[in-house]
Amino acid sequence: MSSTAESPPSAAVAVTDGAPRGDIGLCAGISGGATLPPVEGGRPTVTRTRTEVHRWRRWLYRGRRSHRVARLLNRAQAALAAHGIGPSRIVVLEVVGRRTGRTVSLPVVVADLDGEGYLVSMLGEDTNWVRNVRAAHGRAVLRHRGRREVVLEEVDPDRRAPVLRRYLDRAQGARAHFPIDCGAPLEEFEGIAPHYPVFRITAPSPTASPSEAPPS
Numbered sequence: 001m002s003s004t005a006e007s008p009p010s011a012a013v014a015v016t017d018g019a020p021r022g023d024i025g026l027c028a029g030i031s032g033g034a035t036l037p038p039v040e041g042g043r044p045t046v047t048r049t050r051t052e053v054h055r056w057r058r059w060l061y062r063g064r065r066s067h068r069v070a071r072l073l074n075r076a077q078a079a080l081a082a083h084g085i086g087p088s089r090i091v092v093l094e095v096v097g098r099r100t101g102r103t104v105s106l107p108v109v110v111a112d113l114d115g116e117g118y119l120v121s122m123l124g125e126d127t128n129w130v131r132n133v134r135a136a137h138g139r140a141v142l143r144h145r146g147r148r149e150v151v152l153e154e155v156d157p158d159r160r161a162p163v164l165r166r167y168l169d170r171a172q173g174a175r176a177h178f179p180i181d182c183g184a185p186l187e188e189f190e191g192i193a194p195h196y197p198v199f200r201i202t203a204p205s206p207t208a209s210p211s212e213a214p215p216s
Contacts, residue, residue: 077107084145089170092143093119097128098135104128109174110142110201111167117201119152120167122174130197142201152199160198161189167198 082092093108106129111118121130133140138152155163168175168182175181178196180188 078105081107082143082145088144090144093129094141094143095129095132095139096136098132104132109167109171111163111170113163113166118155118163118167119199119201120164120171120174121197122167122171122177124177124195125197133199138199138202139204149204151202151204153202155198155200157194158190160193160196161186163198164189164193164196 077086077090078092080086081090089110089112090107091110092105094103094105096102097104108119108129111120121127133152134154138150138154140150140152142148142150164178165182165184165186168178179192
């Protein structure tokens with residue numbers, strides 16, 4: 001079935017973004033919750049399944065913008081993550097809108113690497129939350145059962161590659177928006193790094209003045 005801007009592509013499988021189960025959840029392009037269609041000899045067609053799932057996820061963010069279905073799914077996931085339901089790597093990012101002054105919330109995946117946590121913009125530079133974080137000088141709040149004030153420090157492009165690879169390993173839903181596979185060589189991640197903002201999660205300075213503190 002062909003897809004249009006008005007109707008989503010048909011999905012051959014039901015996919016969840018829960019914790020990976022076994023090896024297939026790590027850099028396999030599908031989650032442990034997928035049901036794979038059989039082919040000759042009883043072996044699953046992983047490539048076909050991955051293509052269908054990626055088409056669906058790209059449709060949710062066609063034009064690299066979250067559309068109505070994506071916004072509804074994000075609100076539901078944010079509500080669960082804020083109450084600590086689901087994997088701890090899925091958190092709610094809260095940042096003050098640069099134009100409205102109101103707090104904007106969305107679910108994000110934390111990529112853990114070498115004892116540090118990172119946020120990645122899966123849709124690249126042209127996203128509201130990236131602009132808002134920059135305008136707020138990195139001041140933000142992360143929620144997962146509790147509330148944590150943070151400062152997000154943008155990572156230089158020449159240091160992003162290992163984080164991007166780890167992010168794709170952790171964020172299965174983001175893989176459809178990257179031009180390379182999560183198992184690609186590090187050199188390929190270096191090539192796309194300038195197009196995908198990465199932020200390191202840090203604690204606010206204890207000496208920060210009230211006007212410099214993260215928003216509540």
